[in-house]
Amino acid sequence: MTEPQLLSAWAGHWTGPGTGVTVILPPAGTVGSGEVRGGAPATREFALLEPTRLVDRVDAVVLSGGSAFGLAAAEGVMSLLRERGEGFPTPAGPVPIVIGMSIFDGSVRTGPPDAAGGRAAALSAYAGTALTGGRVGAGTGASTGKWRGRLDPGGLGLAEREAGAVRVAAVVAVNAWGDVLGRDGDPLFGGPPGQTRPAGPYAMQNTTVAVVLTDARLSKSDCFLLAQSGHTGFARAIHPAHSRFDGDAVVALATGLSAAEADLDLLRAVTVDTVAAAVRAAVIPPG
Template identity: 75%
Template sequence: MTPPPPQLLSAFAGHWTGSGTGVTVVLPPPGTVGSGEVRGGAPATREFALLDPTRLVDRVDAVVLSGGSAFGLSAADGVMELLRERGQGFPTPAGPVPIVVGMSVFDHSVRTGPPGADAGRSAVRAAWAGEPLTAGRVGAGTGASTGGWRGRRDPGGVGWATCSAGAADVAAVVVVNAWGDVLDAEGRPSGDGAVPVSAPPSGFLQNTTIGVVLTNATLAKNDCFLLAQSGHTGFARAIHPAHSRFDGDAVVALATGEIAAEVSLELIRAVAVDAVIAAVRTAVAA
């Protein structure tokens, strides 16, 4: 069966939504270059070390965003299996090894049952089937919240946005489970704006904002690393405070290389900031 037209630039993206948790997967086309950066103090990630610009592998076959904290990283196992069945991955003498990067947020499924390999497979099949990429409390954003630094649990979620960067396009998918507040276009926080408590409230480790920035421009791995940094700039402009010790904030940047025309990296980075800001706000507005 020929896959339907992609939903997010040239990538397939899909959700699996469970009880209080979920998985969101981004499947870029083969040959996509990727890198990433962690800035939060409490990350839950998989295969992030290979994203360093100095490492051998420069291609990424999938990015899996999940609930369940470190337990939820096992959702990537199911994604790897489906991609291996298709013969996709880094070539080795024993066969292709799909490069699947994982990032997780903390939700209550840590106690009740985090998403696993089956959930990852379901998210991939939803992407391949062309199911709508909805926003809000779905997929990896199902159990997300914000405002913990003020002792609140305002709704979080998953959001996405696309922007134009000259001849290229930039998209962002973000799961917002932040310790801080999401700010509106006027810089105002969600909720009632109460003065923060003097110390982190109970449950202060249950936070993280994670995301994927995707462009169809042609970029090298080090360029993608810089693009991931711009994704974090978007977090800092849309969430206050961001990148705390209590968050696991991480961004993966992907470049599919479909646009042959030279596009300024700095333009792409600037547009990526706007795309991430829009995706963060969509996550809590949906």
């Protein structure tokens, strides 16, 4: 897979035994918003992303395994950013705005990511280490198809597209209760989408989380709309999506580094395709 240009400079992984962390460190001044649609989220600082809130910048987004325990990875990123003097300016000094989203993997039992894992992923991002997808970072312990009582492949997917004169990229940790669908709408693993599911033991061990990143110059409200389009990408490539047993969440970031004027509706349409492609890339090896 070709490495997405937008993510290559600002993202990194830490991969541990059966779990991991993926960190996105956008340039200073990046505007962000987000939306949760799943019924069982594990998130950090998500209320800040609402369009009506004061702070519109985002300094880092941390994707991790370990469910609520794995949110501790964000503390390692926050402390590193503080050391570097980055964050929202306050009279007491900069306060880094670090958003966290976690999936439920086996590390909940065996040892979830901690602050050290978050710091290692952030240092990898600063070092410019090539970003890869698959069973790495936050997607290391992911699986899908659990509504059928199975553990089908999951992972971390990357994709990037042009939207007129600007670009949009997506990084998605796919740990869905439902099936991942191919472009034809059929599940990539298992039977047809209408097949009756058996009672499975995996009702609480799910969640798909994503970061959408564009070089367009957008407002916080625009980013909220972009996050909504990311969820449409989930619905296009996962069935069922946004269940009671998933904590599906999307954060949308706009760096504003492109001088071109963005067509927001075109950007939203391309975002749907980009997120859907990233979901499929998480479980289909390149080649």
